[in-house]
Amino acid sequence: MRIISGSHRGRQIIPDKNFTARPTTDFAKENIFNVLSNYINFEGISVLDLFSGTGSISYEFASRGANEIIAVELNYNHFAFIKRMSKELGFRNLKVYKTDMFMACQKLKGRKFDLIFADPPYNLPSIQQVPLSIFENDLLTENGIAVIEHPASVDYSALPYFYERRKYGSVNFSLFRKKAPGNSCEE
Template structure:
Protein backbone atom coordinates (compact mmCIF):
# COMPACT_ATOMS: atom_id res chain seq x y z
CA UNK A 1 0.00 0.00 0.00
CA UNK A 2 1.21 3.48 -0.76
CA UNK A 3 0.36 7.10 -0.07
CA UNK A 4 -1.05 8.49 -3.32
CA UNK A 5 -0.51 12.25 -2.91
CA UNK A 6 0.63 15.07 -0.67
CA UNK A 7 3.75 15.52 1.42
CA UNK A 8 4.41 11.77 1.62
CA UNK A 9 3.44 10.94 -1.98
CA UNK A 10 4.78 7.56 -3.09
CA UNK A 11 5.66 6.39 0.43
CA UNK A 12 5.12 2.63 0.62
CA UNK A 13 3.77 1.22 3.86
CA UNK A 14 4.03 -2.50 4.44
CA UNK A 15 2.05 -4.07 7.27
CA UNK A 16 3.17 -7.37 8.79
CA UNK A 17 2.22 -10.46 6.74
CA UNK A 18 -0.08 -11.62 9.57
CA UNK A 19 -2.14 -8.43 9.28
CA UNK A 20 -5.86 -9.22 9.01
CA UNK A 21 -7.11 -5.88 7.64
CA UNK A 22 -8.15 -5.43 4.00
CA UNK A 23 -6.74 -2.06 2.96
CA UNK A 24 -8.59 0.00 0.35
CA UNK A 25 -6.89 -0.67 -2.98
CA UNK A 26 -4.69 2.09 -4.39
CA UNK A 27 -6.98 2.26 -7.45
CA UNK A 28 -10.11 2.74 -5.33
CA UNK A 29 -8.32 5.14 -2.95
CA UNK A 30 -7.12 7.32 -5.83
CA UNK A 31 -10.64 7.51 -7.28
CA UNK A 32 -12.15 8.18 -3.85
CA UNK A 33 -9.85 11.14 -3.26
CA UNK A 34 -10.58 12.50 -6.75
CA UNK A 35 -14.28 12.46 -5.83
CA UNK A 36 -13.62 14.01 -2.40
CA UNK A 37 -11.61 16.84 -3.97
CA UNK A 38 -14.72 17.80 -5.96
CA UNK A 39 -16.87 18.03 -2.83
CA UNK A 40 -14.69 19.31 -0.02
CA UNK A 41 -11.34 20.94 0.75
CA UNK A 42 -9.22 18.35 2.55
CA UNK A 43 -6.60 20.84 3.74
CA UNK A 44 -7.23 21.67 7.42
CA UNK A 45 -10.37 19.45 7.45
CA UNK A 46 -11.28 17.40 10.51
CA UNK A 47 -11.37 13.67 9.74
CA UNK A 48 -12.87 10.64 11.48
CA UNK A 49 -11.55 7.30 10.18
CA UNK A 50 -13.74 4.44 11.45
CA UNK A 51 -12.44 0.85 11.26
CA UNK A 52 -9.01 2.31 10.44
CA UNK A 53 -7.39 -1.10 9.76
CA UNK A 54 -3.92 -0.38 8.35
CA UNK A 55 -4.36 3.39 8.71
CA UNK A 56 -4.00 3.82 4.94
CA UNK A 57 -6.85 6.34 4.64
CA UNK A 58 -5.70 8.29 7.71
CA UNK A 59 -2.16 8.56 6.33
CA UNK A 60 -3.55 9.75 3.00
CA UNK A 61 -5.55 12.51 4.72
CA UNK A 62 -2.53 13.49 6.84
CA UNK A 63 -0.28 13.63 3.77
CA UNK A 64 -2.82 15.90 2.06
CA UNK A 65 -2.84 18.41 4.93
CA UNK A 66 -5.93 17.51 6.95
CA UNK A 67 -6.05 19.45 10.21
CA UNK A 68 -7.16 16.82 12.72
CA UNK A 69 -7.52 13.08 12.20
CA UNK A 70 -9.07 10.67 14.64
CA UNK A 71 -8.61 7.00 13.76
CA UNK A 72 -10.69 4.31 15.47
CA UNK A 73 -9.52 0.68 15.44
CA UNK A 74 -10.51 -2.16 17.77
CA UNK A 75 -7.82 -4.73 16.90
CA UNK A 76 -4.79 -4.14 19.13
CA UNK A 77 -2.20 -5.16 16.50
CA UNK A 78 -3.75 -2.84 13.93
CA UNK A 79 -4.02 -0.02 16.47
CA UNK A 80 -0.35 -0.44 17.44
CA UNK A 81 0.71 -0.52 13.77
CA UNK A 82 -1.19 2.71 12.99
CA UNK A 83 0.21 4.44 16.07
CA UNK A 84 3.79 3.38 15.22
CA UNK A 85 3.50 4.25 11.53
CA UNK A 86 1.92 7.66 12.18
CA UNK A 87 4.81 8.49 14.53
CA UNK A 88 7.40 7.28 11.99
CA UNK A 89 5.80 9.43 9.29
CA UNK A 90 5.68 12.45 11.62
CA UNK A 91 1.89 12.81 11.49
CA UNK A 92 1.37 14.69 14.76
CA UNK A 93 -2.22 15.58 13.83
CA UNK A 94 -3.35 11.93 14.07
CA UNK A 95 -4.94 10.53 17.21
CA UNK A 96 -5.59 6.80 17.34
CA UNK A 97 -8.05 5.13 19.71
CA UNK A 98 -8.33 1.41 20.35
CA UNK A 99 -12.04 0.93 20.81
CA UNK A 100 -15.24 -0.30 19.20
CA UNK A 101 -16.51 2.05 16.48
CA UNK A 102 -20.08 2.14 17.79
CA UNK A 103 -18.88 3.00 21.31
CA UNK A 104 -16.56 5.67 19.88
CA UNK A 105 -19.41 7.26 17.93
CA UNK A 106 -21.47 7.56 21.14
CA UNK A 107 -18.52 9.03 23.05
CA UNK A 108 -17.83 11.52 20.25
CA UNK A 109 -21.52 12.56 20.18
CA UNK A 110 -21.75 16.17 19.01
CA UNK A 111 -18.10 16.40 17.92
CA UNK A 112 -18.40 17.17 14.23
CA UNK A 113 -16.08 16.17 11.42
CA UNK A 114 -15.79 17.48 7.88
CA UNK A 115 -15.09 14.01 6.50
CA UNK A 116 -15.98 10.65 7.98
CA UNK A 117 -14.66 7.50 6.35
CA UNK A 118 -15.74 4.00 7.41
CA UNK A 119 -14.21 0.81 6.03
CA UNK A 120 -15.77 -1.93 8.15
CA UNK A 121 -15.00 -5.61 7.75
CA UNK A 122 -17.24 -6.73 4.90
CA UNK A 123 -18.74 -9.46 7.09
CA UNK A 124 -19.60 -7.08 9.96
CA UNK A 125 -23.09 -8.02 11.22
CA UNK A 126 -23.91 -4.41 12.12
CA UNK A 127 -22.70 -2.90 8.82
CA UNK A 128 -26.17 -1.45 8.12
CA UNK A 129 -26.05 0.43 11.45
CA UNK A 130 -23.06 2.59 10.49
CA UNK A 131 -25.03 5.50 8.96
CA UNK A 132 -27.21 5.69 12.09
CA UNK A 133 -24.10 5.65 14.32
CA UNK A 134 -22.80 8.66 12.39
CA UNK A 135 -26.01 10.69 12.08
CA UNK A 136 -27.74 9.80 15.38
CA UNK A 137 -24.61 10.98 17.21
CA UNK A 138 -24.42 14.20 15.16
CA UNK A 139 -20.84 13.54 13.97
CA UNK A 140 -20.98 15.05 10.47
CA UNK A 141 -20.43 18.79 10.07
CA UNK A 142 -23.19 20.68 8.19
CA UNK A 143 -21.26 20.73 4.89
CA UNK A 144 -19.41 17.49 5.60
CA UNK A 145 -19.31 14.22 3.73
CA UNK A 146 -19.38 10.65 5.02
CA UNK A 147 -18.18 7.67 2.99
CA UNK A 148 -18.74 4.01 3.77
CA UNK A 149 -16.77 1.36 1.89
CA UNK A 150 -18.76 -1.85 1.58
CA UNK A 151 -19.32 -5.02 -0.45
CA UNK A 152 -21.63 -4.95 -3.46
CA UNK A 153 -24.22 -6.96 -1.52
CA UNK A 154 -24.91 -3.99 0.77
CA UNK A 155 -27.23 -1.21 -0.43
CA UNK A 156 -27.42 2.04 1.55
CA UNK A 157 -29.49 3.93 -1.04
CA UNK A 158 -32.66 3.93 1.09
CA UNK A 159 -30.86 5.38 4.13
CA UNK A 160 -31.59 8.97 5.16
CA UNK A 161 -28.77 11.30 4.09
CA UNK A 162 -27.64 8.93 1.30
CA UNK A 163 -26.18 11.01 -1.54
CA UNK A 164 -24.59 8.72 -4.11
CA UNK A 165 -22.93 5.37 -4.79
CA UNK A 166 -19.59 4.88 -6.54
CA UNK A 167 -18.01 1.59 -7.60
CA UNK A 168 -14.37 0.98 -8.53
CA UNK A 169 -13.81 -2.65 -9.45
CA UNK A 170 -15.08 -4.70 -6.52
CA UNK A 171 -14.91 -1.73 -4.14
CA UNK A 172 -18.15 0.14 -3.39
CA UNK A 173 -18.45 3.52 -1.72
CA UNK A 174 -21.72 4.99 -0.46
CA UNK A 175 -21.53 8.73 0.10
CA UNK A 176 -23.68 10.60 2.60
CA UNK A 177 -24.39 14.29 3.19
CA UNK A 178 -26.64 16.05 5.66
CA UNK A 179 -30.11 16.57 4.19
Protein backbone atom coordinates in the same frame (compact mmCIF):
# COMPACT_ATOMS: atom_id res chain seq x y z
CA MET B 1 -0.02 0.04 -0.47
CA ARG B 2 1.10 3.65 -0.84
CA ILE B 3 0.17 7.21 0.00
CA ILE B 4 -1.27 8.61 -3.22
CA SER B 5 -0.87 12.38 -2.81
CA GLY B 6 0.30 15.23 -0.62
CA SER B 7 3.44 15.72 1.44
CA HIS B 8 4.15 11.97 1.65
CA ARG B 9 3.15 11.11 -1.92
CA GLY B 10 4.51 7.75 -3.09
CA ARG B 11 5.49 6.56 0.39
CA GLN B 12 5.03 2.79 0.63
CA ILE B 13 3.24 1.41 3.70
CA ILE B 14 3.94 -2.25 4.40
CA PRO B 15 1.69 -3.76 7.07
CA ASP B 16 2.99 -6.34 9.53
CA LYS B 17 2.64 -9.99 8.54
CA ASN B 18 0.01 -10.58 11.26
CA PHE B 19 -2.50 -8.26 9.57
CA THR B 20 -6.03 -9.51 8.99
CA ALA B 21 -7.43 -6.21 7.62
CA ARG B 22 -8.54 -5.78 4.03
CA PRO B 23 -6.99 -2.44 3.01
CA THR B 24 -8.73 -0.26 0.44
CA THR B 25 -6.96 -0.88 -2.86
CA ASP B 26 -4.76 1.93 -4.20
CA PHE B 27 -6.98 2.03 -7.33
CA ALA B 28 -10.20 2.50 -5.30
CA LYS B 29 -8.53 4.90 -2.86
CA GLU B 30 -7.18 7.10 -5.67
CA ASN B 31 -10.59 7.24 -7.34
CA ILE B 32 -12.60 8.04 -4.21
CA PHE B 33 -10.12 10.75 -3.23
CA ASN B 34 -10.47 12.25 -6.72
CA VAL B 35 -14.25 12.36 -6.21
CA LEU B 36 -13.93 13.80 -2.70
CA SER B 37 -11.52 16.52 -3.87
CA ASN B 38 -14.38 17.89 -6.01
CA TYR B 39 -16.53 18.29 -2.88
CA ILE B 40 -14.11 19.33 -0.16
CA ASN B 41 -10.71 20.92 0.35
CA PHE B 42 -8.67 18.54 2.54
CA GLU B 43 -6.46 21.31 3.91
CA GLY B 44 -7.42 22.09 7.52
CA ILE B 45 -10.37 19.69 7.83
CA SER B 46 -11.17 17.35 10.71
CA VAL B 47 -11.49 13.67 9.81
CA LEU B 48 -12.87 10.61 11.60
CA ASP B 49 -11.56 7.31 10.20
CA LEU B 50 -13.61 4.37 11.49
CA PHE B 51 -12.41 0.75 11.18
CA SER B 52 -8.96 2.15 10.35
CA GLY B 53 -7.25 -1.19 9.67
CA THR B 54 -3.81 -0.35 8.27
CA GLY B 55 -4.36 3.40 8.69
CA SER B 56 -4.02 3.92 4.94
CA ILE B 57 -6.95 6.35 4.74
CA SER B 58 -5.76 8.32 7.79
CA TYR B 59 -2.27 8.66 6.33
CA GLU B 60 -3.76 9.89 3.07
CA PHE B 61 -5.73 12.63 4.84
CA ALA B 62 -2.71 13.62 6.95
CA SER B 63 -0.51 13.77 3.85
CA ARG B 64 -3.09 16.02 2.14
CA GLY B 65 -3.13 18.57 4.99
CA ALA B 66 -6.05 17.59 7.22
CA ASN B 67 -5.82 19.46 10.51
CA GLU B 68 -7.05 16.64 12.75
CA ILE B 69 -7.52 12.93 12.11
CA ILE B 70 -9.00 10.53 14.63
CA ALA B 71 -8.49 6.88 13.68
CA VAL B 72 -10.60 4.26 15.43
CA GLU B 73 -9.47 0.62 15.36
CA LEU B 74 -10.49 -2.25 17.64
CA ASN B 75 -7.80 -4.81 16.73
CA TYR B 76 -4.74 -4.29 18.95
CA ASN B 77 -2.16 -5.26 16.28
CA HIS B 78 -3.69 -2.85 13.77
CA PHE B 79 -4.00 -0.09 16.41
CA ALA B 80 -0.30 -0.51 17.37
CA PHE B 81 0.76 -0.48 13.70
CA ILE B 82 -1.14 2.79 13.01
CA LYS B 83 0.42 4.42 16.10
CA ARG B 84 3.90 3.31 15.06
CA MET B 85 3.46 4.39 11.41
CA SER B 86 1.94 7.78 12.27
CA LYS B 87 4.95 8.47 14.52
CA GLU B 88 7.38 7.27 11.83
CA LEU B 89 5.66 9.46 9.23
CA GLY B 90 5.64 12.46 11.59
CA PHE B 91 1.84 12.87 11.58
CA ARG B 92 1.33 14.63 14.92
CA ASN B 93 -2.23 15.55 13.91
CA LEU B 94 -3.26 11.85 13.83
CA LYS B 95 -4.69 10.34 17.02
CA VAL B 96 -5.48 6.63 17.26
CA TYR B 97 -8.05 5.09 19.58
CA LYS B 98 -8.39 1.38 20.28
CA THR B 99 -12.12 0.90 20.61
CA ASP B 100 -15.27 -0.33 18.90
CA MET B 101 -16.63 1.97 16.20
CA PHE B 102 -20.13 2.14 17.71
CA MET B 103 -18.75 2.96 21.16
CA ALA B 104 -16.47 5.60 19.65
CA CYS B 105 -19.41 7.25 17.89
CA GLN B 106 -21.30 7.44 21.19
CA LYS B 107 -18.28 8.88 23.03
CA LEU B 108 -17.70 11.45 20.27
CA LYS B 109 -21.39 12.44 20.18
CA GLY B 110 -21.73 16.09 19.32
CA ARG B 111 -18.15 16.42 18.00
CA LYS B 112 -18.24 17.56 14.40
CA PHE B 113 -16.11 16.19 11.58
CA ASP B 114 -15.86 17.54 8.05
CA LEU B 115 -15.23 14.09 6.64
CA ILE B 116 -15.98 10.66 8.07
CA PHE B 117 -14.62 7.55 6.39
CA ALA B 118 -15.70 4.07 7.48
CA ASP B 119 -14.41 0.79 6.07
CA PRO B 120 -16.13 -1.92 8.13
CA PRO B 121 -15.34 -5.61 7.63
CA TYR B 122 -17.59 -6.78 4.82
CA ASN B 123 -18.94 -9.59 7.04
CA LEU B 124 -19.80 -7.26 9.95
CA PRO B 125 -23.31 -8.33 11.11
CA SER B 126 -24.23 -4.72 11.94
CA ILE B 127 -22.87 -3.19 8.70
CA GLN B 128 -26.26 -1.53 8.01
CA GLN B 129 -25.94 0.36 11.31
CA VAL B 130 -22.65 2.07 10.44
CA PRO B 131 -24.09 5.19 8.71
CA LEU B 132 -26.98 5.32 11.18
CA SER B 133 -24.55 5.47 14.10
CA ILE B 134 -22.74 8.41 12.49
CA PHE B 135 -25.96 10.41 12.09
CA GLU B 136 -27.64 9.34 15.34
CA ASN B 137 -24.60 10.70 17.20
CA ASP B 138 -24.57 13.90 15.09
CA LEU B 139 -20.89 13.61 14.09
CA LEU B 140 -20.94 15.28 10.68
CA THR B 141 -20.70 19.02 10.06
CA GLU B 142 -23.57 20.59 8.13
CA ASN B 143 -21.59 20.54 4.86
CA GLY B 144 -19.56 17.43 5.66
CA ILE B 145 -19.35 14.12 3.86
CA ALA B 146 -19.50 10.57 5.21
CA VAL B 147 -18.06 7.78 3.05
CA ILE B 148 -18.81 4.14 3.79
CA GLU B 149 -16.89 1.41 1.95
CA HIS B 150 -18.94 -1.77 1.54
CA PRO B 151 -19.53 -4.89 -0.55
CA ALA B 152 -21.87 -4.81 -3.56
CA SER B 153 -24.49 -6.75 -1.56
CA VAL B 154 -25.05 -3.78 0.79
CA ASP B 155 -27.43 -1.04 -0.32
CA TYR B 156 -27.59 2.16 1.72
CA SER B 157 -29.60 4.15 -0.85
CA ALA B 158 -32.81 4.18 1.23
CA LEU B 159 -31.10 5.65 4.30
CA PRO B 160 -31.39 9.32 5.27
CA TYR B 161 -28.70 11.61 3.85
CA PHE B 162 -27.65 9.09 1.16
CA TYR B 163 -26.10 11.10 -1.68
CA GLU B 164 -24.47 8.75 -4.19
CA ARG B 165 -22.79 5.39 -4.72
CA ARG B 166 -19.45 4.88 -6.48
CA LYS B 167 -18.00 1.55 -7.61
CA TYR B 168 -14.36 0.83 -8.43
CA GLY B 169 -13.77 -2.81 -9.29
CA SER B 170 -15.19 -4.82 -6.40
CA VAL B 171 -15.06 -1.84 -4.02
CA ASN B 172 -18.23 0.17 -3.38
CA PHE B 173 -18.48 3.53 -1.65
CA SER B 174 -21.68 5.19 -0.49
CA LEU B 175 -21.49 8.91 0.17
CA PHE B 176 -23.76 10.70 2.61
CA ARG B 177 -24.34 14.44 2.99
CA LYS B 178 -26.64 16.35 5.31
CA LYS B 179 -27.05 19.02 2.67
CA ALA B 180 -26.59 18.46 -1.05
CA PRO B 181 -24.27 21.02 -2.69
CA GLY B 182 -26.20 24.00 -4.01
CA ASN B 183 -29.34 22.93 -2.16
CA SER B 184 -30.56 25.61 0.21
CA CYS B 185 -33.69 23.71 1.18
CA GLU B 186 -34.10 22.44 4.71
CA GLU B 187 -34.59 18.71 5.26
